[in-house]
Amino acid sequence: MTMTAQVSHAKLPTIEKERLRCKYLEERNKRLRPDGNDQYLQIKGQFARYLDDPYMPVVERAAKTDHVTFAFIGGGFAGLATAARLAEIGINDVRIVEKGGDFGGTWYWNRYPGAQCDTAAMVYMPLLEETGYMPSEKYAHAPEILAHCRRIGKHFGLYGNALFHTEVTGLDWDDTRSCWMIRSSRGDAFTAQYVGIGIGQMHVPKLPGIPGLECFKGHSFHTSRWDYGYTGGNSQGALMEKLADRRVGIIGTGATSVQCIPHLARACGELYVFQRTPSSVDVRANAPIDPGWFAGIATPGWQQRWLENFSANQTGGSAELDLVQDGWTDLSRRIRARVMGLPREQRSVENMRIAFEECDLEKMEEIRDRVDTIVRNPETARHLKAWYGQLCKRPCFHDDYLQAFNTPGTHLVDTDGKGVDAITERGIVAAGREYPLDCIIFASGFEIGTEYRRRAGFELTGRAGVRLSDHWAGGMRTMHGIHIHGFPNVFLVQPTQGANLNANVPHNLTDAARSIALMVGHARAHGFREIEVSREAEDRWVELLLTGVGQMIGGSACTPGYYNNEGREPSPAARLSVGHPAGALAYFKYIDAWRNSGQFEGLQIR
Numbered sequence: 001m002t003m004t005a006q007v008s009h010a011k012l013p014t015i016e017k018e019r020l021r022c023k024y025l026e027e028r029n030k031r032l033r034p035d036g037n038d039q040y041l042q043i044k045g046q047f048a049r050y051l052d053d054p055y056m057p058v059v060e061r062a063a064k065t066d067h068v069t070f071a072f073i074g075g076g077f078a079g080l081a082t083a084a085r086l087a088e089i090g091i092n093d094v095r096i097v098e099k100g101g102d103f104g105g106t107w108y109w110n111r112y113p114g115a116q117c118d119t120a121a122m123v124y125m126p127l128l129e130e131t132g133y134m135p136s137e138k139y140a141h142a143p144e145i146l147a148h149c150r151r152i153g154k155h156f157g158l159y160g161n162a163l164f165h166t167e168v169t170g171l172d173w174d175d176t177r178s179c180w181m182i183r184s185s186r187g188d189a190f191t192a193q194y195v196g197i198g199i200g201q202m203h204v205p206k207l208p209g210i211p212g213l214e215c216f217k218g219h220s221f222h223t224s225r226w227d228y229g230y231t232g233g234n235s236q237g238a239l240m241e242k243l244a245d246r247r248v249g250i251i252g253t254g255a256t257s258v259q260c261i262p263h264l265a266r267a268c269g270e271l272y273v274f275q276r277t278p279s280s281v282d283v284r285a286n287a288p289i290d291p292g293w294f295a296g297i298a299t300p301g302w303q304q305r306w307l308e309n310f311s312a313n314q315t316g317g318s319a320e321l322d323l324v325q326d327g328w329t330d331l332s333r334r335i336r337a338r339v340m341g342l343p344r345e346q347r348s349v350e351n352m353r354i355a356f357e358e359c360d361l362e363k364m365e366e367i368r369d370r371v372d373t374i375v376r377n378p379e380t381a382r383h384l385k386a387w388y389g390q391l392c393k394r395p396c397f398h399d400d401y402l403q404a405f406n407t408p409g410t411h412l413v414d415t416d417g418k419g420v421d422a423i424t425e426r427g428i429v430a431a432g433r434e435y436p437l438d439c440i441i442f443a444s445g446f447e448i449g450t451e452y453r454r455r456a457g458f459e460l461t462g463r464a465g466v467r468l469s470d471h472w473a474g475g476m477r478t479m480h481g482i483h484i485h486g487f488p489n490v491f492l493v494q495p496t497q498g499a500n501l502n503a504n505v506p507h508n509l510t511d512a513a514r515s516i517a518l519m520v521g522h523a524r525a526h527g528f529r530e531i532e533v534s535r536e537a538e539d540r541w542v543e544l545l546l547t548g549v550g551q552m553i554g555g556s557a558c559t560p561g562y563y564n565n566e567g568r569e570p571s572p573a574a575r576l577s578v579g580h581p582a583g584a585l586a587y588f589k590y591i592d593a594w595r596n597s598g599q600f601e602g603l604q605i606r
Contacts, residue, residue, distance in 0.1 A: 011358065011362070012358070012361055012362055012365065017357075017358070017361055020361050020364075020365075023387050024387055024388055024389070024557070024559075025557070026387075027387040027388065027417065027559060028388065028557070028558065028559045028560070030416065030417030030418070031276065031277060031417040031559055031560045032560060033560065033566065035209075036560075036566040037566050038209075039208070039209050039566070040206040040207065040208060040209055040444065040447070041206065041207040041208070041209045041213070042206065042447070042454070043204075043205060043206065043207055043222075046214055047207060047213075047214070050205065050207065050221065050222045050225060050442075051205070051225070052225065053100065053101055053165070053225070054221075054225050054226070054227055054228075054229070055101060055108070055111065056100075056101030056102065056165075057101075058101070058165045059164075059165070061163075061186070063186060063187035063188050063189070064095075064163065064188040064189075064190045065188070065189055065190055066190050066191075067179070067190060067191045067192065067193075068093045068094065068095045068161065068190065068191075068192050068193075069091050069093050069094070069192065069193050069194065070083075070086055070091060070093070070094045070095070070192060070193065070194045070195070070196065070520070071094075071095045071096075071097060071180070071182055071190075071192035071194070071195050071196070072094060072095070072096045072097070072195070072196040072197075072198065073097050073168050073171075073195070073196070073197050073198065073199060074096070074097075074098065074105060074197065074198040074199045074200060074203075074493075075096045075097075075098030075100060075102070075103045075104065075105055075108070075149075075162065075164070076103075076104060076105015076106055076107070076108075076149070076198065076200055076203075077105060077126050077149075077198075077506050077509050077510075078105070078196070078198025078200065078493035078494065078509045078512075078513075079096045079098070079103075079105070079196065079198050079493075080096075080103060080126065080127070080149060080152045080153065080156075080158070081126050081127065081152075081493075081506075081509055081510045081513035082094075082196050082198065082491075082493055082512070082513040082516055082517070083096055083156060083158050084127055084130065084152060084155075084156045084158075084513070085513045085514055085516065085517035086516075086517050086520065087156040087157060087158070088156075088517065089517055089520070089521040091520065091524075092157065093161060094158065094161060095161040095162065095163065095190075095192070096158060096161070096162045096163070097162075097163045097166050097167075097168055097182070097184065098162065098163070098164050098165075098166065099165065099166065099167045099203075100164065100165070101164050101165050102146075102149075102150065102164060103149040103150055103152070103153045103158070103162070104145075104146045104149040104150070105149070105200055105203065106200060106203060107142055107145045107146045107149055108146065108149075109203070109205075109224040109225065110142060110223070110224050110256070111142055111143075111146075111226050111235040112142075112223045112224075112226045112235075112256060112259070112260045113226070113233060113235065113237055113240065113259075113260050113263035113264070114141075114237065114259035114260045114262060114263050115141065115142035115235070115256075115259055115260070116139050116140060116141040116142060116145075116259060116286075117139055117140055117145060118139065118255065118284075118396070118397055119310070119324075119326070119328060119503055119504045120138050120139065120310070120324045120326060121135035121137065121138060121139060121140040121144075121145075121289075122135060122138075122289075122303070122306050122323075122324065123303070123306050123307050123310045123324060123504050123506070123507065124140075124145075124504060124506055125140060125145060125148050125506070126152070126506050126509070126510045127152050127155075127510070128148075128303050129298070129300075129301075129302060129303045129304075130155070131148070131151050131152060131155050133148060133151060134289060134291065134294045134298070135289055136288060136289060137286055137287060137288050137289060138285075138286050138287055138288075138289060139284060139286045139397075141236075141237070142235055143235050143236050163184070163186070163188065165186075166184045166185060166186045166188065167184060167185040167457055167458075168182060168183070168184050168185075168456075168457065168458045169183050169184055169185055169457070169458050170182070170183040170458055170459065170461075171183075171195060171458060171459070171460045171461065172461045173461060173462045173463060173487065173488065174191070175463060177191070178193070178488070178489070178529045178530055179191045179192060179193050179489075180192050180193075180194075180195045180489065180490070182195070193489060193529070194489045194490075194491070194520060194531075195489065195490050195491070196490075196491045196492075196493055196516065197456075197460075197490065197491070197492050197493065197494075198492075198493035198494060198509065199455065199456055200494070201446070201448055201455075201494070203446065203455075204446055204447040204454075204455050205222045205224045205225070205444075205445070205446055205447075206444055206445060206446060206447050207222070207442055207444055208251060208252075208419070208420070208442065208444045210251075210419075210420050210421075210422060210423050211421075211422045211423070212422045212423040212424055213423050215423060215424060215425050216423050216424070216425060216427070216440055217425045217426070218426075218427070218437055218438050218439055218440065219438065219439045219440075220439065220440040220441070220442065221441060221442070222441075222442045222444070223256045223257075223260065223441060223442065223443045224446075228240075230242065230439065231243050231267070231439075232267075233263075233267065237263065239266065239267055240263065240264070240267035240268075241267070243264070243267040243268045243269065243439075244267065244268075244269055245269045246268060246269050246270075246438040246439060247268070247269060247270040247272070247427075247435075247436060247437045247438050247439075248264060248268045248270070248271050248272070248437065248438065248439045248440075248441065249271075249272040249273075249274060249427065249428050249435060249437045249439070249440050249441070250264065250271070250272070250273055250274065250440075250441040250442075250443055251274045251420060251428070251440065251441070251442055251443060251444060252274075252442065252443030252444050252445065253273060253275045253276075253277070253278060253279055253443070254279060254393070254394065254396075254443065254445060255279070255394050255396050256443045256445070257273070257279075257443040258279055258281060258396045258398050258401045259398065259401075260443070261273060261401060261404050261410075262398075262400040262401055262403070262404040264404075264410075264441075265404035265405075265407040265409075265410040266404075266407065268409060268410075269409060270409050270411070271407075271409060271410045271411065272411050272413050272428070272435050272437065273405075273410070273411065273412050273413060274413045274415065274420050274428060274430055275383065275412060275413065275414050275415065276415050276417060276418065276419040276420075277386075277393070277417065277559055277560075277561070278383065278384050278385060278386045278414075279386060279393065279394075279396045280364065280367055280386040280388075280390050280393065280395050280396060281367065281370075281371075281384075281386075281396045281397070281398055281401050281402060282327045282367050282370070282395065282396070282397050283327065283370070283397065283399065284327075284397035284398050284399050285326075285399065286399060305323075306323055306324070307504070307507045307510075308585075308588070309321065309322070309323045309324070310323070310324050310328075310329065310504055310507070311499070311502055311504070311507060311584050311585050311588060312585050313329040313332055313333060314328045314329050314332050314502065314503055314504070314584075315332065315501060315502060315583045315584040315585055318336075326397070327395060327397045328395070328503045328504075330363075331359060331360065331363055331390060331391075334359040334362075334363065335352075335355050335356050335359045338355040338358065338359055339351065339352055339355045342355075357389075360389045360390050360391070361389075363390055364386065364388075364389065364390055367386065367390070368385040368386070370402070371384050371385050371402060374402040374403055374406075375402055375405050375406065376406050377405070377406075380405050380412050383412055383414035384402065384405065384412065387559075388558055388559040389558060391563075392558030392559055392561065392563060392564070393558075393559065393561040393563060394561075394563070413430050413431075413435065415430050415431060416431075418431075423440070427440075428440065445562070448562040460487060460490070462484070462486040462487035462488070462490075463486045463487070463488070464486075466486050468484070468487065471484065471485075471486060471487075472573075473573075474572065474573055475572065475573030475574070475575065475576035475577075476496060476497060476573070476576045476577060477538055477542055477576070478492060478497045478533075478538065478541065478542075479533040479537050479538050479540075479541040479602050479603075480497070480498055480515070480541065480591060480594075481494065481495065481496055481497035481498030481500075481508075481512070481579075482498070482512055482515060482516070483531075483532070483533035483538070483602075483603065484533065484538070485532065485533050485534065485535045485537075485538040486532075486535075487532070488530045488531060488532035489530055489531055489532070491512070491516045492512075493509055493512045493513065493516070494508065494509070494512075495508035495509075495579065496577055496578075496579070497541070497542075497545060497576070497577075497578065497579065498511075498512065498579060498580070498587055498591075499511070499579055499580065499583075499584035499587040499588060500578060500579020500580070500584065500587075501579050501583065501584055502579075502584040507584075507588075511588060511591065514595070515591060515595050518595050519531055519595075519600060519603070519605075522598075522600070522605070523605055526605075528605045528606055529606070530604075530605070530606050531603055531604075531605050532603065532604050533602055533603055533604070534602060534603070534604055536602075537601070537602030537603070538602075540602070541602070542576065544580075544581060545576065545578050545579070545580070545581065546575070546576075546578075547581045548578055548579075548580075548581030548582075
């Protein structure tokens with residue numbers, strides 16, 4: 001397993017910092033739009049075909065009208081981890097309801113060529129120790145991750161009760177029977193004592209609101225529904241031979257494009273990459289994992305130790321050893337070294353912010369310099385440089401993306417922050433020029449920041465007919481990011497209002513799964529039927545969240561993106577989309593002590 005080197009660099013002079021701040025502001029201002037998230041289209045109506053499943057046919061089945069102990073909405077890591085922990089305590093009637101045709105969540109849908117995890121597989125792929133699996137490489141590719149999801153499903157016996165190609169349409173609490181009524185798109189109307197919700201932030205694809213999008217007469221698809229029937233090749237990386245004589249345009253240069261563009265560049269007759277904002281692309285240094293090395297570290301509890309070590313390094317903890325050693329931990333360790341180099345009396349929040357900015361500016365200069373060493377065309381290289389802080393947008397790491405622009409037939413169409421002008425019957429118009437195309441690929445991402453009910457696809461109705469959308473009208477309110485007052489026996493499995501600022505989201509999910517299994521096991525052992533957070537405990541948790549220092553990443557000074565509500569002033573409710581004020585590691589330590597105390601403070605278990 002190859003590790004990236006940790007190196008130190010000289011500080012930037014003050015005059016250079018000022019130049020960079022001005023450049024960042026100039027580039028940010030080019031991209032500000034008054035419509036924010038409204039610039040994107042919800043996929044429905046005439047665009048509904050972009051949601052069709054190209055991977056598996058829908059299998060007819062009878063509607064379910066039975067009862068289960070636990071129903072989980074979402075068949076990705078959140079659902080798999082929670083169901084696995086429940087199976088370990090003997091609850092075997094867990095029903096996972098999933099809109100895809102199999103387990104996997106985002107890894108069921110994202111089968112585009114080159115897709116892989118961007119945090120190390122050792123910490124990203126859940127339940128490795130429980131299933132006895134060793135990832136094949138430091139950053140596993142999508143087919144391996146999807147196979148691991150299926151492995152978890154088989155290992156813990158989760159397939160028998162699962163409902164695939166099924167979307168929940170309603171969740172209503174029945175106070176007389178202390179259970180939830182669940183209705184679905186397939187006519188199901190069954191009950192469950194407990195419900196878990198882990199629908200993820202990135203599962204509803206969106207389209208760019210470009211004039212004329214519906215006019216294109218060629219072929220088109222969204223990257224989360226990759227059409228290998230049209231392109232040839234497969235998700236394992238085989239050459240997409242059907243594109244050899246075709247002109248292909250891809251809109252978007254975020255994390256998805258960074259991974260699939262090298263494959264398109266090798267395959268297409270002509271590839272046009274339409275860019276509004278370049279991604280920050282650092283070294284990935286992927287490598288196979290050596291089985292002998294893995295055998296030496298895979299002692300009992302190894303994955304939990306790695307999870308905690310990554311969180312400690314990536315979120316500013318004090319770990320002396322960096323087990324993962326990647327681009328995520330590099331920036332954090334630089335900042336910590338800069339802060340610890342100050343006299344103790346100068347280690348203030350303000351000086352932490354200064355250290356953060358200085359290290360980020362230095363890191364981004366390295367990333368921009370890297371572009372010049374790889375991309376041969378100076379003009380193309382200039383347009384591929386990211387002028388913003390590394391954590392303003394999701395950082396990318398790749399060893400072939402920049403190199404793809406050296407491929408004959410691959411063209412960068414930089415729009416200088418404006419985006420594509422229009423789509424016509426023949427192709428794409430950018431900067432007043434029309435590019436005739438045979439195929440348009442939308443790498444436009446997923447809905448983030450839109451209203452929860454819109455992303456969930458259903459309403460949650462709790463005690464006394466109170467709807468979750470009303471309870472959250474002023475912003476999300478939970479305890480621990482898991483429990484909601486007025487909604488008994490419901491558990492959220494997601495990062496917000498929990499650890500939150502952690503690049504490795506599966507750590508949040510697997511930790512919540514442990515808490516849920518412990519609470520449900522406790523209730524069963526003592527004959528209790530309901531678990532609910534008190535209003536006072538929910539209020540206390542929200543008050544604690546608001547004591548934090550505020551956003552350290554994705555703020556208003558950043559270039560627009562989903563980290564900062566597309567550059568628009570966040571709504572008052574957005575101030576609650578935060579995590580534990582002392583950081584991810586503090587949250588994990590707190591929640592571990594909370595659940596191990598056996599008191600479940602703040603919960604009403606009856």
